[in-house]
Amino acid sequence: MKTRVTNPVPHFFIGRGFMSKTARALDKSDRSRDGRGKVPREFASAASASRVDPRRPARKRDPQAQPSHLGFQFYSVWPIFVLCAVWLVLNCFINAPKGIWFLAYGSMVPWLMVVGGTAKARRVYFVSWLLGSVYHLIEIRWIGHSTEPGYIVLSLYLGLYYAFAAWPLRHAVRRRRLPLAIAFPVVWVGVEYLRSLGYIAFPWLFLSHSQHSVLPMIQISDLVGAYGVSFVLAAFNGAIADAIFAYWGERGTRTRIGQVRRARVGVATAGVLLGATLAYGWHRLGENTLSAGPRVAVLQHDYPNYTDAELAQDQPGHREKASAYFDMMKQAEQAGQPDIFLLPETAWSYLYLNREFLEAKPEDLLNGYFRFARTESMRYYNALANFAADTGASVIIGSASLTPTPFSLWSEELLYNSAYHFRAEGGEPERHDKIHPVLFGEMVPFRYGRLRFLYLWFNSLSPFGVGGFEYSLSPGEDLNAFTMTAESDGRKYRFGTPICYEDVMPYVARGFVRGEGEDGKRVDFLLNISNDGWFLHSDELPQHFAICVFRAVENRVGIARSVNTGVSGFIDPNGRAYSKIGVGETGFRVDHVMIDTRYSFYSRTGDVFALTCAVLWWLLCLDYICVRARWGDEEEDSA
Numbered sequence: 001m002k003t004r005v006t007n008p009v010p011h012f013f014i015g016r017g018f019m020s021k022t023a024r025a026l027d028k029s030d031r032s033r034d035g036r037g038k039v040p041r042e043f044a045s046a047a048s049a050s051r052v053d054p055r056r057p058a059r060k061r062d063p064q065a066q067p068s069h070l071g072f073q074f075y076s077v078w079p080i081f082v083l084c085a086v087w088l089v090l091n092c093f094i095n096a097p098k099g100i101w102f103l104a105y106g107s108m109v110p111w112l113m114v115v116g117g118t119a120k121a122r123r124v125y126f127v128s129w130l131l132g133s134v135y136h137l138i139e140i141r142w143i144g145h146s147t148e149p150g151y152i153v154l155s156l157y158l159g160l161y162y163a164f165a166a167w168p169l170r171h172a173v174r175r176r177r178l179p180l181a182i183a184f185p186v187v188w189v190g191v192e193y194l195r196s197l198g199y200i201a202f203p204w205l206f207l208s209h210s211q212h213s214v215l216p217m218i219q220i221s222d223l224v225g226a227y228g229v230s231f232v233l234a235a236f237n238g239a240i241a242d243a244i245f246a247y248w249g250e251r252g253t254r255t256r257i258g259q260v261r262r263a264r265v266g267v268a269t270a271g272v273l274l275g276a277t278l279a280y281g282w283h284r285l286g287e288n289t290l291s292a293g294p295r296v297a298v299l300q301h302d303y304p305n306y307t308d309a310e311l312a313q314d315q316p317g318h319r320e321k322a323s324a325y326f327d328m329m330k331q332a333e334q335a336g337q338p339d340i341f342l343l344p345e346t347a348w349s350y351l352y353l354n355r356e357f358l359e360a361k362p363e364d365l366l367n368g369y370f371r372f373a374r375t376e377s378m379r380y381y382n383a384l385a386n387f388a389a390d391t392g393a394s395v396i397i398g399s400a401s402l403t404p405t406p407f408s409l410w411s412e413e414l415l416y417n418s419a420y421h422f423r424a425e426g427g428e429p430e431r432h433d434k435i436h437p438v439l440f441g442e443m444v445p446f447r448y449g450r451l452r453f454l455y456l457w458f459n460s461l462s463p464f465g466v467g468g469f470e471y472s473l474s475p476g477e478d479l480n481a482f483t484m485t486a487e488s489d490g491r492k493y494r495f496g497t498p499i500c501y502e503d504v505m506p507y508v509a510r511g512f513v514r515g516e517g518e519d520g521k522r523v524d525f526l527l528n529i530s531n532d533g534w535f536l537h538s539d540e541l542p543q544h545f546a547i548c549v550f551r552a553v554e555n556r557v558g559i560a561r562s563v564n565t566g567v568s569g570f571i572d573p574n575g576r577a578y579s580k581i582g583v584g585e586t587g588f589r590v591d592h593v594m595i596d597t598r599y600s601f602y603s604r605t606g607d608v609f610a611l612t613c614a615v616l617w618w619l620l621c622l623d624y625i626c627v628r629a630r631w632g633d634e635e636e637d638s639a
Contacts, residue, residue: 073119083110094210096542104210112241115166116173128166133159142538165191168620180238181266185231190617193610207233212546216281222600224609226550232273239270292592294339294486296560297332299588300568300581305533321348336590339486344564345398345531350376354401388422394484395422398529414474419497421482433476434499442473479511494523500530509551514603525593530563537584549575554602558594
């Protein structure tokens with residue numbers, strides 16, 4: 001006599017209401033087998049017969065296109081709601097400043113259960129978009145300090161990527177029967193890469209960013225970028241989900257037997273990936289390739305920026321801020337005799353340091369603000385140049401650049417966000433123009449061409465475009481590297497200066513390090529200057545610092561950061577942070593920026609790994625489209 005094994009999962013949680021219809025049919029057929037072990041025809045065809053639509057012609061079904069039910073399904077919204085709530089809580093604690101990094105090894109599991117175990121496909125896509133939107137509304141709420149409409153629109157837009165991930169992932173698991181430990185990391189990294197493309201790119205809150213302080217884990221970034229860390233974490237989450245589906249599956253069925261096999265494959269894959277990642281990380285951390293570079297003084301005052309005019313009036317004026325920074329530079333000189341003084345992106349206003357502006361004729365400056373700024377800027381230009389000559393050190397500062405275009409039909413001037421290097425030996429300062437302006441924060445699209453009416457409308461909605469002022473910046477064309485000779489050791493160094501969010505964009509840091517057509521490192525280290533004061537003392541500041549850690553490891557370069565309101569400090573080529581100045585603090589740190597002799601594989605090859613994942617993501621989407629085109633709409637619990 002056969003003994004039927006029952007499902008050990010508590011009935012009140014799964015029960016018959018959450019079991020798939022196929023699983024219930026199999027359950028019934030187990031109790032209705034004849035003596036030869038065959039399933040009676042009435043039970044075998046009951047499910048398909050009940051769904052026949054007489055208005056549609058009969059169509060041959062693809063047996064491989066039938067969904068793998070993973071042992072059970074959610075028909076009620078309540079378990080979906082609970083799982084989404086758990087996911088939201090876990091993921092809101094993995095990123096800086098909370099930084100409970102170990103939660104990231106299981107934080108995606110509840111969402112994976114929703115994607116794989118929900119009966120209705122449309123519900124999965126809507127819930128995924130809604131969950132991603134709510135998550136970003138919580139985690140990037142600091143954008144609301146500068147633009148509330150932009151904060152809401154960006155959050156809703158980023159939520160779409162969760163639906164884009166759920167779409168092929170559900171297909172891969174339920175139709176193609178791939179282990180989540182394999183399908184999920186490919187899909188997730190592919191979607192992360194898509195978020196990093198173009199001017200609308202916002203590579204923030206990646207799964208890998210939760211591990212910025214776990215040094216052995218992030219060393220593989222020098223092979224495949226931060227995407228590789230996301231890949232390993234996603235594989236680990238997928239393996240846990242595979243194991244849960246295998247354990248909860250309806251026992252005694254072929255569905256569960258297949259799921260157990262997939263779970264074993266997934267767990268083995270995730271285990272090998274995690275073990276290899278940690279082994280490589282410990283090996284890299286044990287190498288002796290670092291040396292002390294020039295001494296850098298990073299300076300930080302606490303000057304938040306406000307879009308509200310009344311709040312902005314309470315802030316110190318530009319002359320007061322300039323005086324405070326020069327006093328701090330003198331203190332740093334006495335304390336540590338640095339080779340480089342590093343000031344933030346926008347230390348104070350009325351600062352335009354390019355020669356085209358300073359030497360412009362007054363009649364070419366049609367705006368009275370710029371005529372006044374020209375006089376002030378000349379004073380600051382001379383003060384910075386004299387300070388560099390007197391101290392024998394370089395001075396790096398962020399400034400606007402303005403080129404008058406009085407004969408242009410489109411604009412009266414071209415504005416750039418620039419970094420300037422005042423050299424100890426004098427001469428015209430070196431200049432790098434930011435090549436990736438922040439969309440709507442620094443640049444409004446459609447400025448030129450037939451869609452200019454959209455540009456004017458978007459510009460009027462921005463708090464920076466009050467009165468019709470066209471604040472949009474023009475992107476730079478080249479990643480200009482600077483050179484200096486350190487007075488402390490007499491060595492010559494090359495360095496790049498990514499501005500603000502350019503240290504978030506992987507391609508910018510890599511471009512500084514590798515350059516075009518060069519075989520070796522183009523720079524020895526990076527100096528990041530940023531103006532995060534628009535976000536006051538919010539979570540954006542530590543999140544920004546955490547992301548910058550990956551640029552150091554990816555390219556094996558030391559980084560020094562100067563940020564108004566914080567977080568300023570140093571990052572060595574292994575990702576170790578030191579000599580930090582916290583959020584809202586005022587002060588300076590003088591320390592060596594570290595030099596690394598290693599030239600990373602990532603610097604040579606770029607995002608080939610992430611691009612491959614994006615291509616596989618698209619192939620899965622294409623496969624889904626082809627299956628639906630061939631076999632038509634699926635039933636209620638289709639993928």
